[in-house]
Amino acid sequence: MGATGFIGSATVRALASAGIACTAVARTRSDQDIPGVVFAQADLTDPASLGAALTGADVMIHAASYTGSDPAHCTAVNVDGTENLLAAAARNGIRRVLYVSTIGVYGDGPHSGIGEFDATPAPISAVSASRLTAEHRVLESGGCVVRPGFVHGPGDRWFVPGFIRIHETLGAWVNEGRSLISVIAVTDLARLLATLAAQATAHSGDVFHACHPDPVTVRELGRALVDSGRLRLQADSLTFDDAVTAGTRRGLTERHLDLIGRDHWYDPTRLLTATGATFGHGPLDNLPA
Structure with missing residues (x-):
């Protein structure tokens, strides 16, 4: 679910490249033509649309989320919609559900190399809180949860x-x-x-961090963006408290400054061990120009 989104569309392409037949389900129609992929239209908030779209599947990757700030939409899509999807999956005999969540469920940093069970999630936004609730629903149903780090790439x-x-x-x-x-x-x-979806192991009730094993500094990311012409190099530096004071005057919140001024790095060892995956490149090597 969420097959035309940023993460979902890339996942569809990865499944197709691996020779895994899949049904790509999304709220909007897709004009893509990918060998081995069947496209279906369904909406998380419309339970009647979900059953037919999931027919024949044995694993479901749930990558559809509302990421805006409207609390009512957060509940309707991320919580109620996930419950609708899990119910449809159960009716179709789908036993394995992978939910793509977010490291945003941990709330403000600093988080320095923590594992999946080293910190209690403490979301501070309606969207992250709703996605944490969706996690609970998926885990209660026997599914597993993947929390990606900061995702970059086309789209x-x-x-x-x-x-x-x-x-x-x-x-x-x-x-x-x-x-x-x-x-x-x-x-x-x-x-x-x-x-993870192709594995026979169900990983029922499990939680994984998904990120490159090597964290990067904010300055390293900034320099990469400067080198690609997307960011102007800044000479000044502020303490975090001074940055909050200055940023507030310019319309930034402490949450904004938290993202560039405190550690947010996570240990992905459990997922890399479970999948046998390795990285033959650096964390910023595929950063789009």
Whole structure:
């Protein structure tokens, strides 16, 4: 589900490349023509549309989420919609469900190399709270949850564009850009999801971090964006507290500054061990120019 979105569309391509037949389900019609892929239209908020779309599947990757700020939509899509999808999966005899969640469920940092069970999730936004509730529903049904790090790649409308906006609005680094963050290219995330879905092992009730094993500093990311011409280099640096004061005057929130001024890096060892996956490139090697 969510097959035409940023992560979902990359996952469909990864499944097809691996020779795994799949049905790509999305709320909107797709004009893509990918060998081995059948496209179906369904809506999380319309339970009647889900049953036919899931017919014949034995594994479901749920990558559909509302990421806006309307609390009612967060509940209707991310919580109620997930419950609708799980009910349809059960009716179709689908025993394995993989839910693509977010590291946003952990809330504000610093998070420094934590594993999946080292910190209690404490979401601070309606969207992250609703996705944590969706996680609970999936885990209760016997599914598993994947929490990606910051995802970059073609089609990214949140992470890199948001980083650039925050950094240029502030006009300075925070603590010299030393904070560490976990990132992953969308193609690598898709490869991990496809591998996990294809495994015979169910991983029932499990939770995984999905990110490159090597975190990057905010300054390293910034320099990569400067080199590609997408960011203007900043000479100044502020402490976190000073950045919050200055950022508030410019329309930024502490949450914005948290993303570039505190550690947000996570240990993906459990997922890499479960899938046998390796990375033959650096965490920013596939950053789009």
